[in-house]
Amino acid sequence: MKLKVYANLFREQSEYLYRIAFFYLGDKQPALEAVRTAACEGFRRIRDLDDGQSFKLQITRGLLAESTINQKPNRYLTALYLRHMQKMEIGEIAYAMDIPEGSVKAYLDRAKANMRQDTAEIGKEVRRVTAIDIPEELSEAVEEGLDRLGKREQRSSRRKFRKACISGAALLVLAVLLGIGIYAGTRGNPENRQGQEMVNLEDV
Numbered sequence: 290m291k292l293k294v295y296a297n298l299f300r301e302q303s304e305y306l307y308r309i310a311f312f313y314l315g316d317k318q319p320a321l322e323a324v325r326t327a328a329c330e331g332f333r334r335i336r337d338l339d340d341g342q343s344f345k346l347q348i349t350r351g352l353l354a355e356s357t358i359n360q361k362p363n364r365y366l367t368a369l370y371l372r373h374m375q376k377m378e379i380g381e382i383a384y385a386m387d388i389p390e391g392s393v394k395a396y397l398d399r400a401k402a403n404m405r406q407d408t409a410e411i412g413k414e415v416r417r418v419t420a421i422d423i424p425e426e427l428s429e430a431v432e433e434g435l436d437r438l439g440k441r442e443q444r445s446s447r448r449k450f451r452k453a454c455i456s457g458a459a460l461l462v463l464a465v466l467l468g469i470g471i472y473a474g475t476r477g478n479p480e481n482r483q484g485q486e487m488v489n490l491e492d493v
Contacts, residue, residue, distance in 0.1 A: 290332075292332065292438070296438075298344050299348065300431060303427060303428075306327060306349070306352050307320055307423060307424075309352065309370065310323040311421050321426055321427065324427065324434070325431070326355050327434070328433075328434025328437075328438065329434040329437040329438045329441070330355045331347070331351040331355070332442075334347060334351045346377075346381055346385050349385040350385045350386070353385065353387070354387065364388075364396055365395075365397065366400065367386060367396075368382050368393050368396040369397060371385060379393050
């Protein structure tokens with residue numbers, strides 16, 4: 290995946306990611322930092338999308354992995370939100386949270402048990418996420434993260450270019466040295482010198 294495509298897709302999902310981060314970190318600034326970090330680090334995780342998973346699943350997995358969100362004791366709320374508000378399947382939630390499907394089912398059962406099987410209460414809890422106000426600073430945080438990513442990719446490209454140049458120069462020097470060695474060996478060969486002397490005598 291090209292960096293420009295990644296940046297545009299991340300911007301489209303930024304509000305969704307912020308809501309998840311805010312819901313579990315509980316404060317605006319940590320949530321903004323989580324999104325900023327995900328913007329910068331997520332590109333490494335989804336550069337190829339070669340496992341068939343969607344961008345949204347991949348970037349959700351990256352957000353949970355790159356922040357402290359997935360380390361909090363209320364992981365079942367993460368599963369609850371992804372299941373009821375994002376309409377993800379059990380397998381998709383397992384992928385996003387990087388846990389077995391059995392754990393996802395256990396988290397959902399725990400959430401229902403804690404809410405006394407009250408589906409209305411479950412809906413109320415997960416809808417609380419969508420009511421979170423999106424701060425104006427979110428766009429700035431996203432662009433800062435993407436800017437960090439762009440600069441890092443530029444540095445990486447320059448390092449690769451320098452390495453390629455050094456390798457090319459080394460091969461050129463080696464080729465020159467080999468050429469000199471072959472020439473010197475030919476000049477120092479007795480048979481070659483004798484042949485040259487015979488040519489000189491014929492000229493006389």
